[in-house]
Amino acid sequence: MMMSHFKKVALTALALCMIGAPVHAAEGHKYPLPDMDWSFEGPFGTYDKAALQRGFLVYKQVCSACHGMKKLYYRHLEALGYSEAQIKTIAAEYTVMDGPNDEGEMFERPARPSDKFKLPYANDKAAMYANGGALPPDMSLIVKAREGGADYVYGVLVGYTNPPEGVVLGNNQHYNKFKSGNIIAMANPLNDGQVTYEDGTPQTADQYAKDVTHFLAWAAEPEMEQRKQMGVKVLIFLAVFAMIMYAVKRKIWEDVH
């Protein structure tokens, strides 16, 4: 893949001065993560807007029951290709608390694009109480907050299997090949046909997992497209500048060599 090749080149350039990367050894069995071909990988990677919209749908209809996304505002959905009117409609599906008003009272109103995503629980305690003591982590940064990134999140969503011989699961525990440590308190959230897609994309659990991961990758790095596009320009500039400077240097040093 582009990214990994690119990475290798740059890392080799630094090989002499870099010291070993931090290493994780989780208990449990470590299965190699699926190596997915994400459109957002590599120096020219971009998000697929259709996948983002489908992923948002999955998040909205499935994951948002348990997982909040504290860092997102409804207005951010513009990046997925929604129009202003569509975003208004999406936001208006939720009721948020506002106030105090002129009489000093808190009041409820439909959410607006300038509001934050509505959270499923009032606080962590409530979230844990509702999930048998486990805290469903906030999803805003999940792709950046796990070793393996998008491959890991996708892996967790498709990694549910029966536990191997000898592994005894407790109450509210599930076996997952890719979760670090293999034991996860989240039941398999995705099933075939659960979310209706309007664009004819197959409605399988695997496709849902891909799409929602795509959406979560965007949520973690909304600046990624701008960053990479700028990076290509910066590197081209630096390469040309370096060549010119090298030529000038040769010229200046000509008489002493």
Next chain:
Amino acid sequence: MGSNSDRKPFNNKTIEWIDQRLPIFTMLDKEYGKFPTPRNFNYFWNFGAIAMFMLVTMIVTGITLAMHYTPHANYAFDSVERIMRDVNFGWLIRYIHMNGASFFFIAVYIHIFRGMYYGSFKQPRELLWILGVTIFLLMMATAFMGYVLPWGQMSFWGATVITNLFSAVPIVGPGIVEWMWGGFAVDNATLNRFFSLHFVLPFVIAAVVFLHVWALHVTGSNNPTGLDVKGPQDTLPFNPYYTIKDLFGLIVFVAVYAMFIFFMPNALGHPDNYIPANPLVTPPHIVPEWYFLTFYAILRSIFFDFNPIMLAGFGGIGYYVAKVVWDKNRTDYFSTRNLIILGVSGFLTLVGFVGAFFPQLHIPLTNMVIIEAKLGGVLAMFGAVGLLFVLPWCDTHPVRSARYRPLYKAALLFFVAIVLLLGYVGAMPAEGIWPWIGLAATGYYMAFFLVILPILSKHEKALPLPASIAQAVLDEQAAKAAKLAKKGA
């Protein structure tokens, strides 16, 4: 009569007006224009200027970040994410700063290696070297506190582990730790003071860099031959020769740096730092940033308490090193008396270790703890940095450059390998074979300064030196031409 009398006037009226009152242009011309610089620098000599560029970059991006950052335990993490998402080009500023710390260390590590390889730390540049190591220490403190500011899981737990080290100091340790925390745990007060210090220390670094460069301009630069400059044929004016070479090297360095900023901005960081700090959940492995891993490994390599038997053994070896190895006039390393000293202290050390690791043997005195493992580790870690300060007195060989000292060259390159190995060990969990590898590598690290360098200083016979820098350049050109001619034929 001021100190400004023997000044040459400038043609430009404005420049002349300023220069008459403050001869800043005269100074610039003297120190960066005409400044006579050895003509034979290789690209290792670029890294001082690169480090300077990185310092400026860090200060500029840091001040910008500070305009949007909130140093409060409840808001710090969110304010950083706000910078990433809502501040115009905030992500760019943050990624430049974040990766800048790594690239600053890369530049300075190469810069330090250059100094060691070519003997730049030797007479008359000892103070220049000490100022450099001071910069390095200040950089470590600054980077450590900076990493705490985003208040992620690694920030919090890194701060907890490192500040807790000071509790190893006997008697006053726990008090010192609470004083540093400003409370009874790493908390809001700690974050606040770290922010304050992280803001100010780079300016202290800038001041020490000024002294460092001042000292450099008093002695003049060293060069790959390590020979002193003997006359104008050995030098070139800094401008344009080295301004252009520095600029070219800088751009190449910045290009590699930019690859990280734009295409893998988090490759050198740790994913756990995108999880908000949580004092109730300890991450499975707390690892520092890569540039601290070597010192972290040295810290963890002392995983046993020191008992009196062991210390007696170390004392004997220390006596031997101080009296025999460090004495310029002695070569009786293996005289009967010295062999007895070494034998007895070696034996005591061995017994001390056996007693420490096999308590069931009940070897007398080995269950007594004189220095706890934790304190031992802290001493080893600070000792490792401290040894850099005294390097000019460990290596007193009259020849500077490793080019003409094959034994020193081998020992130094092996030292570099050991430093990298320690970095690897620092990233590994402290289990199984790793602490033992760490201990052995720490042993070589210390012995390099305390035993190998003094012995080499006394005995290494250097290869024949060229007559001068200019002669060395001519020899090199001749060799190159001969090679070309051979290829052509």
